[in-house]
Amino acid sequence: MAADAGGDRPVSDLHWMTAGAAARAIATRELSPVDLTKALLDRIERLDPRLNAFIRVDGEAALQAAKAAEAEAISGRLRGPLHGVPVGIKDIIDVAGLPTTCHSKILEDNVAAADAVCVEKLRGAGAIVLGKLSTHEFAIGGPSFDLPWPPARNPWNTDHHPGGSSSGSGSGVAAGLFPMALGTDTGGSVRNPASCCGIVGLKPTYGLVSRRGVFPLSFTLDHIGPMTRTVADNALMLEAIAGHDPLDPGSAAPPRGHYAAGLERSVRGLRVGFVRHFHEIDTPADPEVTAGLERVARTLEAEGAELHTIKLPTLGEFGAVNRVILQSEAWSIHAPWLGERPEDYGMLSRRRLMAGAFMSSGDYVLASRRRLEMIAEVEAALREVDVLLCASSMDPACRIDQPAEVDRTYPRQARTPFNVTGHPALAMMAGLSAGGLPVSVQFVGRYFDEATVFAVARAWERAAGTDSKHPAII
Amino acid sequence: MDKETIELLARRAGLAKALAQFPDDVAASAKQAADVAQKIKRPTDPRAEPWPPMRAGIGL
Numbered sequence: 324m325a326a327d328a329g330g331d332r333p334v335s336d337l338h339w340m341t342a343g344a345a346a347r348a349i350a351t352r353e354l355s356p357v358d359l360t361k362a363l364l365d366r367i368e369r370l371d372p373r374l375n376a377f378i379r380v381d382g383e384a385a386l387q388a389a390k391a392a393e394a395e396a397i398s399g400r401l402r403g404p405l406h407g408v409p410v411g412i413k414d415i416i417d418v419a420g421l422p423t424t425c426h427s428k429i430l431e432d433n434v435a436a437a438d439a440v441c442v443e444k445l446r447g448a449g450a451i452v453l454g455k456l457s458t459h460e461f462a463i464g465g466p467s468f469d470l471p472w473p474p475a476r477n478p479w480n481t482d483h484h485p486g487g488s489s490s491g492s493g494s495g496v497a498a499g500l501f502p503m504a505l506g507t508d509t510g511g512s513v514r515n516p517a518s519c520c521g522i523v524g525l526k527p528t529y530g531l532v533s534r535r536g537v538f539p540l541s542f543t544l545d546h547i548g549p550m551t552r553t554v555a556d557n558a559l560m561l562e563a564i565a566g567h568d569p570l571d572p573g574s575a576a577p578p579r580g581h582y583a584a585g586l587e588r589s590v591r592g593l594r595v596g597f598v599r600h601f602h603e604i605d606t607p608a609d610p611e612v613t614a615g616l617e618r619v620a621r622t623l624e625a626e627g628a629e630l631h632t633i634k635l636p637t638l639g640e641f642g643a644v645n646r647v648i649l650q651s652e653a654w655s656i657h658a659p660w661l662g663e664r665p666e667d668y669g670m671l672s673r674r675r676l677m678a679g680a681f682m683s684s685g686d687y688v689l690a691s692r693r694r695l696e697m698i699a700e701v702e703a704a705l706r707e708v709d710v711l712l713c714a715s716s717m718d719p720a721c722r723i724d725q726p727a728e729v730d731r732t733y734p735r736q737a738r739t740p741f742n743v744t745g746h747p748a749l750a751m752m753a754g755l756s757a758g759g760l761p762v763s764v765q766f767v768g769r770y771f772d773e774a775t776v777f778a779v780a781r782a783w784e785r786a787a788g789t790d791s792k793h794p795a796i797i
Numbered sequence: 798m799d800k801e802t803i804e805l806l807a808r809r810a811g812l813a814k815a816l817a818q819f820p821d822d823v824a825a826s827a828k829q830a831a832d833v834a835q836k837i838k839r840p841t842d843p844r845a846e847p848w849p850p851m852r853a854g855i856g857l
Contacts, residue, residue, distance in 0.1 A: 640837060643834070643836035643837050644837055646833050647833055658810065661812060662810075662812060662814065662815070663814070665812070665822075666818060673822050673826075674822050674825045676826075677812060677815065677826035679830070680806065680807065680812060680826065680830075681803070681806055681830035681831065682830050682834070685834075686833075686834040689834060689839065690834070691847030692847045693838060693840060694847065694848045695848040
């Protein structure tokens with residue numbers, strides 16, 4: 324396993340252009356947003372039949388928006404830092420005039436009246452919506468072959484799972500169908516596809532990005548996050564979507580973050596807490612994942628960071644708290660449909676969502692009380708160090724057509740702790756396995772300190788060149 | 798959880814149709830739920846509060 328093994332591709336092609344580079348080229352009129360959008364739509368037409376990243380491509384509206392963006396650029400009126408840059412939207416997030424299906428028969432005809440706040444903010448920054456992306460049904464049931472649309476596939480090897488639930492977002496970003504996408508993360512659903520597809524996925528601090536206009540899975544665990552090919556693009560996208568929303572009861576009011584500004588800062592003297600027991604004891608990782616994590620730790624140490632070993636509650640307990648809260652809250656949303664239309668759900672989501680019917684109020688309150696203690700334990704750790712380093716997935720992506728293997732590997736992860744505690748957590752590539760699939764690492768920061776998480780992630784990206792690794796899919 | 802308890806809880810939760818059409822799925826859901834809370838450590842302090850906290854504000 325080596326971070327520099329294979330996968331290098333020239334980045335001169337428009338489809339590998341980063342969001343930041345595209346925005347700069349559009350601003351200086353070296354690149355036409357129409358040409359960029361057309362190039363991506365052509366690529367989508369060619370590759371998406373193999374990837375199934377999209378539920379709906381909104382090509383005509385995207386081209387119209389690109390023409391408007393071009394006219395604005397020519398007249399010197401730039402909407403914002405993402406002017407003319409295409410984006411894909413997970414299909415549990417509202418885009419005005421398009422169905423928000425949640426990849427489910429239940430909501431096949433559910434046309435959104437307005438943009439979700441995060442989409443509105445992306446458009447305000449100048450982004451162009453390309454369409455709606457595949458997800459696990461209601462962001463919980465997948466990968467499934469019994470739904471109205473097929474599951475997305477991994478561009479590194481289309482026989483493999485791209486992770487979920489933001490599957491189309493991960494697959495499409497990694498395959499160069501778009502440079503950035505929105506995902507959602509309740510138990511790891513931004514960071515799992517980021518890990519499986521070798522891209523950068525951030526679950527921001529709980530409350531940093533408005534949830535308004537996003538179909539809920541679990542009110543107190545849901546987060547909306549950026550998915551991109553580079554750390555810099557992720558910071559750029561977060562700047563566009565972060566901010567207080569008085570109409571979202573979970574929204575926080577943090578000071579405005581300038582996430583892209585400090586990206587290149589040195590990690591010298593930064594205290595990095597390595598949570599080894601997650602992957603060494605709680606859920607022993609595949610040796611290639613362990614090797615990748617050690618490589619990241621040694622690289623950061625070589626860059627001047629101080630490594631410390633950190634102990635947190637076990638993954639098993641974090642997972643149980645997450646599950647009780649998630650399934651209880653999800654049940655309260657889905658109970659009427661599960662009662663009346665159980666046949667309209669896929670089997671996986673039907674089984675996962677009905678579990679909430681068998682949990683007691685005592686279970687929910689116990690999990691919520693333990694949650695506050697776990698928050699205190701992670702907060703105590705983050706007083707000793709500046710950032711945490713730990714595993715994301717314990718394995719490279721498994722084959723998508725082997726349900727037993729999906730069942731075995733899906734819970735082998737260390738993402739749910741930070742849905743439980745709400746701390747910002749970023750997953751990205753730690754290298755490639757001998758089988759040519761990405762392995763991953765996760766960085767976790769203090770509340771609203773996404774800037775430090777980005778700086779550490781960028782230090783690793785810069786040293787390892789993970790931003791130049793792309794799948795060989797043509 | 799035995800079969801009778803599962804059926805009772807499922808009917809009480811409004812899942813009679815699911816129970817008739819997808820009995821295996823209902824049983825699998827109950828199995829998922831059965832043991833999970835056992836894995837959570839009970840707070841030793843009876844005053845330990847839940848998260849999110851109750852907050853006075855709009856609507857209260």
